[in-house]
Amino acid sequence: MSFTHVVMFKWKDESFDAQAVAEALQSAVAAIDGVQSYVCGPDVNLSPGSFDFAVVGTFDDRDSFLTYRDNPEHQRIIKEMINPHLESRSVAQLES
Amino acid sequence: MSFTHVVMFKWKDESFDAQAVAEALQSAVAAIDGVQSYVCGPDVNLSPGSFDFAVVGTFDDRDSFLTYRDNPEHQRIIKEMINPHLESRSVAQLES
Numbered sequence: 001m002s003f004t005h006v007v008m009f010k011w012k013d014e015s016f017d018a019q020a021v022a023e024a025l026q027s028a029v030a031a032i033d034g035v036q037s038y039v040c041g042p043d044v045n046l047s048p049g050s051f052d053f054a055v056v057g058t059f060d061d062r063d064s065f066l067t068y069r070d071n072p073e074h075q076r077i078i079k080e081m082i083n084p085h086l087e088s089r090s091v092a093q094l095e096s
Numbered sequence: 097m098s099f100t101h102v103v104m105f106k107w108k109d110e111s112f113d114a115q116a117v118a119e120a121l122q123s124a125v126a127a128i129d130g131v132q133s134y135v136c137g138p139d140v141n142l143s144p145g146s147f148d149f150a151v152v153g154t155f156d157d158r159d160s161f162l163t164y165r166d167n168p169e170h171q172r173i174i175k176e177m178i179n180p181h182l183e184s185r186s187v188a189q190l191e192s
Contacts, residue, residue, distance in 0.1 A: 004135050006102050006150050008188045039100050039154075039192040046158070047187045054102050054188035056152055058135075062142070090186035091143045092104045092150035096135040 002036060003059045005068075007091040008043075008051035009082065016085050018042055018053050024081055025055065028073040034064025051090065058096075065093065098132060099155045101164075103187040104139075104147035105178065112181050114138055114149050120177055121151065124169040130160025147186065154192075161189065 011018070022041045029038045040055040059065040068074060107114070118137045125134045136151040155161040164170060 002135075004150075004152055006104065006152055008102065008104070008186050039098075039190055041190050041192065043188040044158075044191055046189050049187070051186055051188040054100075054190055056100055056102055056190075062140075090104050090147055091145070092139040092147040093142050094135055094137045094150055094152075095140055096137065 002096050003062050003065045004094045004096050005057045007055045009053040010087045011052045011085045012087045021081050024077045032068050034060040098192050099158050099161045100190045100192050101153045103151045105149040106184045107148045107181045108183045117177050120173045128164050130156040
């Protein structure tokens with residue numbers, strides 16, 4: 001049973017270049033155990049009303065996800081790089 | 097380069113049992129080419145304010161996703177099984 005975490009962001013300013021966010025998240029995740037796959041980046045503007053950025057992480061289990069969620073560098077990225085630009089956020093987690 | 101599609105639903109009635117939606121989506125996807133992975137189901141209620149249901153599909157490329165998106169059975173499931181229960185929807189797609 002894997003654990004899939006999905007979060008999407010709408011930025012206050014749609015033109016915000018979130019490449020640095022994607023890179024910071026990817027390098028933070030590289031140092032965390034239990035991550036089966038991790039994809040993040042800007043939306044491709046294909047679907048009307050789509051969000052601006054998405055993260056999809058698949059973890060070995062819930063505990064591996066919690067380790068990621070509470071990781072200090074991950075929390076720093078949220079606080080310093082995401083939240084200041086954030087208009088809205090949608091999140092869900094699945095056991096799969 | 098894969099193509100990741102993510103969509104989340106909030107149901108009008110939080111207690112709506114979406115297991116039939118998950119099963120219908122899974123069987124529709126089984127008959128579609130270019131699907132690398134496909135996970136869908138109810139949220140586990142771990143994060144405050146989380147959505148109720150999520151779908152994460154990874155496709156060979158954008159065209160494979162469009163084939164899935166426009167697939168008649170997929171469209172039927174949206175129209176008959178999802179939309180009648182839908183309060184809100186968040187969507188994003190990534191090229192990864």
